[in-house]
Amino acid sequence: MRLAKQQIARQFSRAAGTYDQAAQLQNQISQRLIDSIPNELRGVVVDMGCGTGWALQQIALLNQPNHRFELTAIDIAPGMIEVAQARVPSANFHCCDLEATPLADQTADLIVTNSAIQWCDTTAALKEIKRIGKLGGLLLGSTFGPGTFAELKTAWQEAGDQQQRVHEFDSSDTIRDILHQLKFENASVESENHRLVFESVDDLLKSIKQIGATNASTTRQPGLLGAQRYRDFRAVLEGRLSRDGELSLVFESVFISARVG
Numbered sequence: 001m002r003l004a005k006q007q008i009a010r011q012f013s014r015a016a017g018t019y020d021q022a023a024q025l026q027n028q029i030s031q032r033l034i035d036s037i038p039n040e041l042r043g044v045v046v047d048m049g050c051g052t053g054w055a056l057q058q059i060a061l062l063n064q065p066n067h068r069f070e071l072t073a074i075d076i077a078p079g080m081i082e083v084a085q086a087r088v089p090s091a092n093f094h095c096c097d098l099e100a101t102p103l104a105d106q107t108a109d110l111i112v113t114n115s116a117i118q119w120c121d122t123t124a125a126l127k128e129i130k131r132i133g134k135l136g137g138l139l140l141g142s143t144f145g146p147g148t149f150a151e152l153k154t155a156w157q158e159a160g161d162q163q164q165r166v167h168e169f170d171s172s173d174t175i176r177d178i179l180h181q182l183k184f185e186n187a188s189v190e191s192e193n194h195r196l197v198f199e200s201v202d203d204l205l206k207s208i209k210q211i212g213a214t215n216a217s218t219t220r221q222p223g224l225l226g227a228q229r230y231r232d233f234r235a236v237l238e239g240r241l242s243r244d245g246e247l248s249l250v251f252e253s254v255f256i257s258a259r260v261g
Ligand SMILES: C[S@@+](CC[C@H](N)C(=O)[O-])C[C@H]1O[C@@H](n2cnc3c(N)ncnc32)[C@H](O)[C@@H]1O
Pocket: 005, 008, 009, 012, 013, 023, 026, 027, 030, 048, 049, 050, 051, 052, 053, 054, 055, 074, 075, 076, 077, 080, 096, 097, 098, 099, 113, 114, 115, 116, 117, 119, 120, 211, 212
């Protein structure tokens, strides 16, 4: 399932005010990307899909006491840009599709992207990253793999729903192939599962909504059938909760590191 860009922008703008409350995993992953920035790296940093600017703020902190980085951030959701801009006023912001940015060719020394390119055409996103990256520039990114939201996929199926509601995520192998085709160098793509545990169905659904991944948990079918399907979906999750005493949600993180070739 690929969502229309406008819908993605709307979904994330709506989530901008609540995102940080539910983004502990995203922040943890961002921190890992930031920790992998080589000490000697300096210059232009671009955050593709910056969201509320948490990573941007951590990178800005690395600017003290020396001005090490010039920060640029891209996001398609105006609501996200607004929050990020208030957080890191010194950065340059562009509210646009990260697959087609207004940035000049070969300008970035470091491109960071966390939990954003799964909403894009992966090839188009990586092509744009390659275009704006300087030769030898570093890409540090993460996205989500196909293991993500597996519990929700099966819950919808058990509720008798045949539609594909949960996002289709590219596998590590696919991403590795794309990086190879685009002639990135020293590519490393590693996946890792994180399990988040929730005490109630409401908590789980609320958390998905807060991070803007709403399409995984709502029905787009209009009318009575849609409402009934949604009740059945919730009933499946309630059944699991009473059987296991908790509900879990797996996120498969895919860590990417590569040099622009
Ligand atoms: C899950 S959030 C991650 C935000 C941030 N990088 C973080 O780690 O917290 C995904 C972000 O990607 C943005 N996004 C999704 N598709 C995009 C696109 N095509 N171009 C630019 N931004 C996009 C969304 O608006 C949202 O802010």
